[in-house]
Amino acid sequence: MRLIDSHCHLQADRFGADVDAVVAAARMAGLERILVPGWNAWSCAAALALVERHPWMDAAVGVHPHDAAKVTDAEWAGIAGQATDPRVVAIGETGLDFDRVFSPIPDQLLNLRRNLRLAVEAGKPAILHCRARIGERDAQDALLAEVRAFPGVRPVIHSFSGPVDYATAMLELGAWISISGLAFRRGEEATAEVAALVPADRLLVETDSPFLTPPGGPRGRNEPAAVEITARWVAGRRGLDQVDPAIEASVGNELIAAYDAAFR
Template structure:
């Protein structure tokens, strides 16, 4: 089965010392392209180093909501310049997290706004983290409001994307009406091992709603291990588990789905350099 991993933090500490072996396992499993998003300046620089050694790796540059209050304003010009690099196919990981609050909400919102503006300026999709407080949808509602405020619902504002999704909801979680709002904006939706956790049953319905050319799959390694993967460290090769889950929900055989997932990744995250 052909595979991609649209979100993998290979620069995380848990991969220190054997990232090359992990990437070898991913290739043997059929992974053709892999996106490594940063969360602060240091992690973005590490992602660039990986992409320099492995040309089939793509980079996303941005500031995670957890780090929104920790990245000094004087560092932002570095992100702006770095995001223009040909190895960078997306802006992020950015977004909102009102569940595990490591940065105040206002800092998260300010950070999100400048990441969204950068994505629109460059025509590179924003990779969006969105986690609401328990039994709430505060982050989801706030994210939709910010996308509208930034102009993601304005055809002129997203014209640079040429019909491609201007943003990706990474590791999707939420009810069908939230997904419908996302899809009306033309966004991409990425599914991870989170779908196997208790309380995530609505994701099965959402998996059937997403158009094939906006459907993505990820591991969010080293986190969110699916069944069969070590809980201490998820790895890109285990993206196959979630891919098979998607195929079952969509009624598509593995070979057909694999081709669709590769084509969707190529459509949503087009490369600017040869593999």
Template structure:
């Protein structure tokens, strides 16, 4: 069986990755990564994410304004995100949320932008990619509101107290673990893994950030999602391929992704020769 991995959260439009994208995607495919969601953090990076996803069958895009970029979320920028959200390459609104750890924008501003983006996800019928740091109670309170009952999405780079993860699972959301779950001192984070039911668990790299343990300190990239799946498989007492298949099926359900493209077809598409088999 061919290994099947989905990286649900990376930033391939980041210059260090986009400059060598062909090589990055080839290494990812070599490790069994079949699809990636590349995630915007501003109107500019969201536009770049959509452009990449239009070019590569294995890439899908998310568009949104990161809480740390909330100060730049003008009405024009929000309208830009809405326009981009209509592109067929877009599978989610994100990353959006609250970050009271960095507090790069005032809390009230973050809340306003988060609300506007949740409203967009609701109107467009798209899942949400949630970024939440040190705003766990407030995020749960926001998402429990009547208005957002129909919204679904994923807690990206899971963290926080067990009650937060349990609360998000109860709301019907998915939970995504990143490379930091592989760190030897990440006991509290590893304990969260057991709180997530089999059908809600997904994985991500958050590349180029947060490279997992064996490659910690290096620039992260989608191929390294394998190390995170390995750690999760160990924590849950499953085989690597079982956990890969499980998390990838979950990711496709969460984002409504098509079946994985054949890697040969992707390379042919990149070379601009449709239908040419890979060599």
């Protein structure tokens, strides 16, 4: 099965000691694309340094909702300056997190808006994180309102979480939807239905490494090679819950095509 990882923080500290081995394992597992998003100033610079060493990978620059209240104006100016770099294929990750609220919500909204504005100006998609508390959808509804306020933005819904009608509303706004190991967690049951209904040309998969290890993945630290677990699960949802090598192969081809349409 051909594989992509549309969202993988390979520049994170937890890969500092052995990133080359992790990248080699990803290649062995069949990964053809990895997108490395930043979340603050240093991680955006580190994403660019990583894709410089691995030209088959892509970078994204932006500010995560967790960092919304921490990034200085000078740091933001630096990130905005990186947006036109040809190695930068998207703006993000940005978005809203009403679950952990590591930055106050008003700061998250201001941060999201300037990231969305930058994405429209740069003509690049916006990679969007969105989490509400289990059973709630306030973050998803707020994100929909923000995206609607920026005509021309091309949303990439990273690590999908939320109800089915949120997915369909985002698809109507032109979004790609990326599915991660979060899909296997309690409270995320709607994602199985979403995985089946997203049009093939809008569907992505990711690990969000080093986070969100899927069941059967590496213990402790998630790695890009584990995207195969999620991709096969997605193929199963699109194939009447059967293990079917032909469906897996065609989903793999579709994932590459959707990635290239979104980012290349």
